[in-house]
Amino acid sequence: MSIEIRNIQKNFNSFSALNNVSLDVPSGELVALLGPSGCGKTTLLRIIAGLETADNGSIHFHGNDTIHSNVRDRQVGFVFQHYALFRHMTVFENVAFGLRVRPRKTRPSENEIQRRVHELLELVQLDWLADRYPPQLSGGQRQRIALARALAVEPKVLLLDEPFGALDAKVRKDLRRWLRRLHDELHITSVFVTHDQEEALEVADRIVVMNHGKVEQMGSPQEVYDKPASPFVYQFLGNVNLFHSRVNEGKTHIGDIEVEIESFKETQNSPALAYVRPHDIDIQKELNGQKPAFSAIVSYIHSLGPLVRLELQRDDQFEIVEAEMTREKFLQLELSVGSKVYVHPRNVRVFLN
Amino acid sequence: MAKRKNVLPGFSLSLGYTLVYLSLIVLIPLAAAFIKTTELSWHEFWAVVTAPRVVASYKLTFGASLIAALINAVFGLLTAWVLVRYSFPGKKIIDALVDLPFALPTAVAGIALTAVYSANGWIGSIIEPLGIKVAFTPLGVIVALTCIGLPFVVRTVQPVLEDLEAETEEAAASLGANRFQSFTKIILPAIWPALLTGFALAFARAIGEYGSVIFIAGNMPMVSEITPLIIITKLEQYDYAGATAVAVVMLGISFALLLLINALQWWTNHRLTASR
DSSP states (O other), rough: EEEEEEEEEEEEEEEEEEEEEEEEEOOOOEEEEOOTSSSHHHHHHHHHHHSOSSEEEEETTTEEEEOOOOOGGGOEEEETTTTTOOOOOEEEEEEEEHTTTTTTTOOOHHHHHHHHHHHHHTTTTTTGGSOOGGGGGGHHHHHHHHHHHHHHHHHOOEEEEEETTSHHHHHHHHHHHHHHHHHHHOOOEEEEEEHHHHHHHHHHHHEEETTTTTEEEEEOOOHHHHHHHOOOOHHHOOOEEEEEEEEEEEEEEEEEEEOGGGGGGTTTTTTEEEOOOGGGEEEEEEOOSSSOOEEEEEEEEEOOEEEEEEEEESSSSOOEEEEEEEEHHHHHHHHOOEEEEEEOOOOOOEEEE | OOOOOOOSSSSHHHHHHHHHHHIIIIHHHHHHHHHHHHTHHHHHHHHHTTTTHHHHHHHHHHHHHHHHHHHHHHHHHHHHHHHHOOOTTHHHHHHHHHHHHHSOOOHHHHHHHHHHSSSTHHHHHHHHHGTTTTTHHHHHHHHHHHHHHHHHHHHHHHHHHHHSSSHHHHHHOOOOOOOHHHHIIIHHHHHHHHHHHHHHHHHHHHOOHHHHHHHHHHOTTTSSSHHHHHHHHHTTTTOHHHHHHHHHHHHHHHHHHHHHHHHHHHHHHHHHOOOO
């Protein structure tokens, strides 16, 4: 079921949590709402669920206006960051809850409930925990039970509020891959909220980047990462080096060097922000004349893991440039703190200021 | 036996102190009551504690206390709910009012209730023509016991209700539960142990209550005479052994009832937390 969100406005007293937000969630897709804390992503999710009401705007589920339907009738599955399991009920009863509270007419028989709950517990691979109580489970297990509970009511839409936020790094990674596989199996329209760009990029079909109650950009992970629509999106999706510069007739200056920017041919002498990702910083020991480069001194080396991170002190300014390279390249260059290097930025991304 | 190391220091000292304290304040005085009773022969004891007037007083004391505690469980829960869930002008004042029965000398409560509920009082003058007599009847006893027991339920339930996660109710709603179902299946089980504790405290307090009841009860033998009053009456007639005999019976019943409630509490707690 698709979700169409139109002009949603939400204020908490004088604070504007959502400012004229519109977006479409196509049927069967897994969409991530990504943004820093306080950007309104959770509020938007809660409004979709009906746990919160918008001051203005509309939400349609598959073309039907939801404005008058209560959270009970929306047929949404909601998964909370802190699980919100019913601690006085066994895992089995937690999952069965949504079926047991149905009116007598539509309530499945006891046998049917047994069958369905065990099926769901098998789906989340926790059938063996059916008789335990939530406090006896680990965080990852609890969240999987919470997901099974939400799926029990056969929701048209699955909403997840920072579902992996309370878990440790390893479990979080496992669980988000597992969620992706589960979604590929079930194809239920899903929206999940996260502040972790890695999580969004890895799991989602489509990413909606939000900031200050507004949608900054939406698109596939590839689009959002490669063609960020604003400096905010660029910065939020990974580490960056920022250079304050000016653009004039398709050229910008970074330090002593000149970089061609095709898309700004018409621009006359305008202040601009130039961004380069650390892995797009090319480092050489010698100036070979082919590529324009500025000189710098290696001031810090962080060499844990497969990637080596360097901090470079520019000669011409007191600015630090961050660079990333493979371990192999690092060993080849024989760098140490204090080495003089030449820096060539690739893939410079310019936004007019 | 090897001496076991305990991380918390001062175990033997604090336990020793606790035992001495409990002995001086509770156990020895109670034991004295039992010893005093032994002045009576078994027959005399039985005759005193099963006298029709005394038996009627047991029924009134325990019956009225039970009803009062049940009323308090329901309306105390409601009061706690209102104080926790809603904000309204004057909330702080109502919150403070709840504690008043704790602080008020019980005799004052008794006199005030009698004044209001007697035939020419504010409320009494309205309901008496309708055929409801409160003052000087067992109903009056229930009213007095309800008044003094209220804070116990409110104050035990309130913090638990405050700690309740809003998310679990939202989860229940998103799963299709209506408000009644969320209340009975999610909220009530969570606050049940606290409610039971509040009920037990209100019940225990009501059994021992004397000051507020004797004014409004009218103290008619066989009708509105409570057991503590019987004991006082016997004391005033210098029948110490008889007074302690009735006291011992009351003590026994109270102890058994509280033990029962405690067992019930342990059972629900155990079920709730299930070896966490």
